[in-house]
Amino acid sequence: MKCKQIVIPEFGSAEVLAFQEIDIPQPNAGEVLVKIAYAGVNPIDVKTRAGLGWAAAENKDNLPWVPGYDISGVIAGLGEGAQAFEVGQEVVGFIGFPLRAGGYSQYVCVPETELTALPKTVALDAAAALPLAGQTAAQAINKAQVQEGERVLILAGAGGVGHIAVQLAVATKAEVYTTCSERNLDYLATLGAHAINYEFAPASERLSDVDVLIDLVGGDVALDALKCLKDNARVITTPTITAELVCEKAKLLGFEASGMLVSPDTKQMETLLYMVGVGLLKTEIQHVLPYLQVVEAHQQVETSRTRGKVLLDMQC
Ligand SMILES: NC(=O)c1ccc[n+]([C@@H]2O[C@H](COP(=O)([O-])OP(=O)(O)OC[C@H]3O[C@@H](n4cnc5c(N)ncnc54)[C@H](OP(=O)(O)O)[C@@H]3O)[C@@H](O)[C@H]2O)c1
Structure with a gap:
């Protein structure tokens, strides 16, 4: 089975962003396969795509590179020894930060330690707005x-x-x-x-x-x-x-x-999700765009005028 992902093939304006089709990956030991529902777009994705900042410097010999650190979705497979989650469970993750990334994908394999279970009270889109920001x-x-x-x-x-x-x-x-x-x-x-x-x-x-x-x-x-x-x-x-x-x-x-440089922390993620779930914290989402409109999503974030977040819907 195949799936799509968005890649930075070379640094440049938003129009360089491209799509590629890959086999759905298989999780290694300790990893899980996530079917991604939403991927968050952050200014660091946009700066890296433009070739600016330390993440671009680190990845310049690693193109094409799949950006994206913020994901929400559903567990679709378990690697050997992975036992923190069940297939079908909803999760959110701040994944592969800073160098691996990979969230602009329909499916991704990640170490299960990078994920947090989504409480029933938090929607997949609200969750995807939270990790990095x-x-x-x-x-x-x-x-x-x-x-x-x-x-x-x-x-x-x-x-x-x-x-x-x-x-x-x-x-x-x-x-x-x-x-x-x-x-x-x-x-x-x-x-x-x-x-x-x-x-x-x-x-x-x-x-x-x-x-x-x-x-x-x-x-x-x-x-x-x-x-x-x-x-x-x-x-x-x-x-x-x-x-x-x-x-x-x-x-x-x-x-x-x-x-400061943000550091992924699943315990802190749990606390933020709890606050959203009980109504103590509201996430603001300006746009949810189909992943095919990733160029517009990057152009929006590049304006530096977004209210709250822009998400990519990776399902459609
Ligand atoms: N070091 C780290 O670990 C780390 C982690 C995350 C983010 N960052 C950096 O932190 C910055 C903010 O990130 P973000 O995700 O919040 O960005 P963002 O979502 O793109 O911020 C957009 C907001 O900035 C406001 N804005 C633009 N110019 C402004 C100005 N001159 N004065 C006041 N507000 C202004 C806009 O409000 P108006 O439309 O009302 O102007 C808009 O709502 C970025 O530079 C990002 O790269 C660093």
Whole structure:
């Protein structure tokens, strides 16, 4: 039996993305075969496809390469010794990070240790929005040690990482401020944040005495936001391309600052799924596109204006 997958045959614009047909793979010992329902699209997929960043550098001799770290789907086969799941069970995974990837596929074999069982209360699409972005949000909030009552500024609260980070920071009872364009002001207010329209004025002209900055934009926007911080504030910056610049400047100003690289954690995935299941956390999905429209999906993420997530429907 055959299945389809999406590959990056060479680095370039979204149009380079191509389809290939392969035999449905067989799981090795300790692996399971997953029939993928949804694959999440992340900015790192888009940057890597364009040949930018460390994942592209690492994979440049490894093309064609199948991108995709976020999957949800159903267990379709078990390799020798695999016993954590049953055939037919719904699962979600943050797979093959950072170098193997492979989620833009209809079927994939992965070590069973990379997967988390989906509770009945969480839909496959909501789950696929969570792995990379949700865990980045959770790890950034944890790394910053956000405390009750602190003033937290999250740049880009409406994005894939941002909308989860806002909700997690609100859940710690912090006073949460976030930047967005006009069309996302109401949306972010419904998540419990004070939303600041960056199109109207930079954050530094609107806010001061901030204890924690979670930077999801980087570059000049992040440098401006440093002016909002009070003495001894903490800074976490996620865009790896400008992390050094932002951290250097922040440290010169006397702040504690660090970049981060998200690390897959199935226990943390369980917690996020539980929160979604009981209604404590909402995932926002702007578009679910059939996998044949992967070019449009990449073009959308490339705008940097997506609200929440873009998913590929790998079933149709
Ligand atoms: N280091 C790591 O481990 C790691 C992990 C995950 C992500 N990242 C990086 O973190 C960044 C955010 O990721 P993401 O998945 O959340 O991206 P995303 O979903 O593409 O973010 C899109 C959001 O950014 C907002 N935005 C764009 N320009 C803005 C600005 N100048 N000020 C405020 N908001 C702005 C947009 O809101 P409006 O439409 O309202 O402008 C949109 O909702 C990316 O650079 C990504 O590569 C790093």
